[in-house]
Amino acid sequence: MSDAVVVEQLEKTFPGGVRAVDGVSFAVREGEAFGFLGPNGAGKTTTVSLLTTLLRPTGGRALVDGIDVVADPGTVRRRIGLVFQESTAEDELTGRENLEISAALYGVSRSDAQKRIRDLLERMQLVEAAGRLVKTYSGGMRRRLELAAGILHRPKVLFLDEPTLGLDPQGRAGLWEYVREIRKESGTTIFVTTHYLDEADQLCDRVAIIDHGKIVAAGTPAELKEKIGGDVVTLVPTDGTADLTPVLARVPGVLQVQKQDGGYRLKCLRGESVVPAAVEACFTAHIAVASVALKKPSLDEVFLEFTGRAFREDEGPSATDTALRMNQFRQRKR
Amino acid sequence: MTYRSLFALIRRELLIWVRSPTGIISSLIFPMMYLALFGQALNLGKLLNVAGPPSAALARAAFLGAPDYFSYFSVGMVGFVALTASLFLGAQLIFDKRLGYVKRTIVAPIPRMSIFGGRLIAGAIRPLFLGGVVFGLALIFAHVSGLSGLTVNGHLTILGVGEIIVALLLVSLSFTAIFLAVGFLLESPQSYFGIVNILNLPLLFTSNAMYPQTIMPGWLQTVSMYNPVSMAVNVMRENLFAPGFYPHPAEFYLGELALYAFGIGILTFIIARRGLSAR
Numbered sequence: 001m002s003d004a005v006v007v008e009q010l011e012k013t014f015p016g017g018v019r020a021v022d023g024v025s026f027a028v029r030e031g032e033a034f035g036f037l038g039p040n041g042a043g044k045t046t047t048v049s050l051l052t053t054l055l056r057p058t059g060g061r062a063l064v065d066g067i068d069v070v071a072d073p074g075t076v077r078r079r080i081g082l083v084f085q086e087s088t089a090e091d092e093l094t095g096r097e098n099l100e101i102s103a104a105l106y107g108v109s110r111s112d113a114q115k116r117i118r119d120l121l122e123r124m125q126l127v128e129a130a131g132r133l134v135k136t137y138s139g140g141m142r143r144r145l146e147l148a149a150g151i152l153h154r155p156k157v158l159f160l161d162e163p164t165l166g167l168d169p170q171g172r173a174g175l176w177e178y179v180r181e182i183r184k185e186s187g188t189t190i191f192v193t194t195h196y197l198d199e200a201d202q203l204c205d206r207v208a209i210i211d212h213g214k215i216v217a218a219g220t221p222a223e224l225k226e227k228i229g230g231d232v233v234t235l236v237p238t239d240g241t242a243d244l245t246p247v248l249a250r251v252p253g254v255l256q257v258q259k260q261d262g263g264y265r266l267k268c269l270r271g272e273s274v275v276p277a278a279v280e281a282c283f284t285a286h287i288a289v290a291s292v293a294l295k296k297p298s299l300d301e302v303f304l305e306f307t308g309r310a311f312r313e314d315e316g317p318s319a320t321d322t323a324l325r326m327n328q329f330r331q332r333k334r
Numbered sequence: 335m336t337y338r339s340l341f342a343l344i345r346r347e348l349l350i351w352v353r354s355p356t357g358i359i360s361s362l363i364f365p366m367m368y369l370a371l372f373g374q375a376l377n378l379g380k381l382l383n384v385a386g387p388p389s390a391a392l393a394r395a396a397f398l399g400a401p402d403y404f405s406y407f408s409v410g411m412v413g414f415v416a417l418t419a420s421l422f423l424g425a426q427l428i429f430d431k432r433l434g435y436v437k438r439t440i441v442a443p444i445p446r447m448s449i450f451g452g453r454l455i456a457g458a459i460r461p462l463f464l465g466g467v468v469f470g471l472a473l474i475f476a477h478v479s480g481l482s483g484l485t486v487n488g489h490l491t492i493l494g495v496g497e498i499i500v501a502l503l504l505v506s507l508s509f510t511a512i513f514l515a516v517g518f519l520l521e522s523p524q525s526y527f528g529i530v531n532i533l534n535l536p537l538l539f540t541s542n543a544m545y546p547q548t549i550m551p552g553w554l555q556t557v558s559m560y561n562p563v564s565m566a567v568n569v570m571r572e573n574l575f576a577p578g579f580y581p582h583p584a585e586f587y588l589g590e591l592a593l594y595a596f597g598i599g600i601l602t603f604i605i606a607r608r609g610l611s612a613r
Binding site for chain 1: 613
């Protein structure tokens with residue numbers, strides 16, 4: 001399988017001296033869903049801008065679908081689709097008009113465009129809204145329209161920059177469903193930036209975590225979690241008098257047993273097989289079990305492990321704030 | 335394909351314009367006020383009345399072929415529309431840059447030229463319509479009692495109509511280009527409006543839109559000669575009013591205007607290309 005995106009030692013230093021992307025290297029395989037994770041200001045959007053020819057790198061190299069983004073930006077533009085953080089659909093045009101203009105900009109023939117627009121409107125559940133001005137759309141509808149505009153010309157690589165920003169949980173889940181469907185049908189490579197770890201965990205085959213312009217960890221979500229030491233099973237017996245530590249330590253897969261608050265905390269690999277085995281071991285030792293819980297480490301913990309900081313949004317202006325400001329700005333404009 | 339993307343962008347601009355009546359009204363409101371209030375009150379022709387009504391010949395001499403001041407003035411306002419209609423285009427561009435609409439076109443596989451060209455052409459088409467409204471209104475005023483209006487006393491030919499339209503198109507093109515260039519260079523609407531306010535009135539006052547060049551002091555006459563509004567208005571007046579009052583034929587001013595628009599176009603294209611290229 002070839003690589004859809006290849007990035008080698010990519011650098012971007014802005015005129016003010018801010019080094020937003022600092023020697024980043026990674027590759028995205030064809031057909032893969034690749035997550036680019038990091039807090040606000042980590043360099044996610046800058047990286048996307050470099051890959052989509054909006055910015056020029058100050059060092060390193062980037063290939064998209066085998067084409068160098070600096071040497072031949074025109075060809076790169078033809079082969080990529082892009083859904084921006086902010087809404088770029090024109091408010092004063094209808095959903096259909098927006099898509100028609102996109103089709104013309106990407107050289108989709110008139111007859112193809114008609115058919116694809118019809119299909120996409122249907123798939124994105126925008127058929128009824130197609131004739132309405134975009135300014136009457138909800139946030140979720142706008143995102144769906146942007147997604148439709150992004151895939152209208154059947155790009156090889158679809159870039160999604162914080163696509164669910166500002167959406168409610170339902171809207172987010174819905175949008176991911178559409179993205180999954182697009183992927184299943186067209187096999188499009190998907191490059192998505194997000195600061196929602198749970199989303200990356202569910203959608204992406206592989207993720208890279210970026211912080212201060214550098215990649216601090218990369219791999220499948222499962223690999224990354226494994227790196228920080230696997231699962232945690234918490235077991236609480238009904239009667240806390242006997243010491244169960246030796247019994248539990250013998251259970252296959254358990255790495256470490258800690259006694260805590262009348263219960264036991266087992267660090268282990270493959271927690272789902274440890275749970276029944278631990279319960280059975282207690283049963284054999286004639287100890288009744290009051291409760292048992294399995295906790296899989298989340299990417300939040302992965303982030304904490306690799307950056308030494310909790311994954312929070314308290315650094316600099318949050319992207320959500322920016323989105324809100326943009327909305328106010330848009331309303332003021334009217 | 336190139337033309338298709340250009341047409342798509344022109345269509346976008348014009349659709350947005352048609353759908354925002356406030357925009358149309360705001361670019362008409364200034365010329366309207368000048369036409370309905372200012373031009374009615376400041377009737378320089380009345381000053382000739384001191385010793386009884388002036389002869390037609392005297393009026394023509396004072397207003398370079400026009401039968402009366404208002405006729406002279408209202409044609410100036412048609413030229414002024416080119417300015418007022420393009421004033422806000424740069425602000426629109428700044429808003430579009432901020433909201434990401436411009437990014438969407440930059441990332442599309444289209445020539446950078448059409449991103450600029452779409453806005454430029456759409457911007458130049460608008461004043462044709464607005465100028466038509468001002469011209470029509472001035473003609474109607476002539477038949478409303480209590481109002482001064484526009485009287486055409488020249489031999490208007492088909493060619494003359496063509497020249498008038500081209501002149502309006504060229505002057506609109508150059509102003510649209512200037513204001514788009516300012517929009518490409520600036521990031522904040524506040525500083526844009528600051529610059530526009532600085533440019534707006536001087537461009538009007540240093541033109542011959544409101545008063546004949548012949549009554550200006552020498553230095554202002556020189557400035558006025560190089561004002562594109564003056565060039566466009568000269569073309570219009572020469573075609574609409576009695577002939578023989580201008581040192582050059584209408585075609586001369588049209589040529590001057592074309593050269594001017596071409597120069598401005600090249601300059602702003604260079605600026606726009608800088609603004610649109612990846613940094």
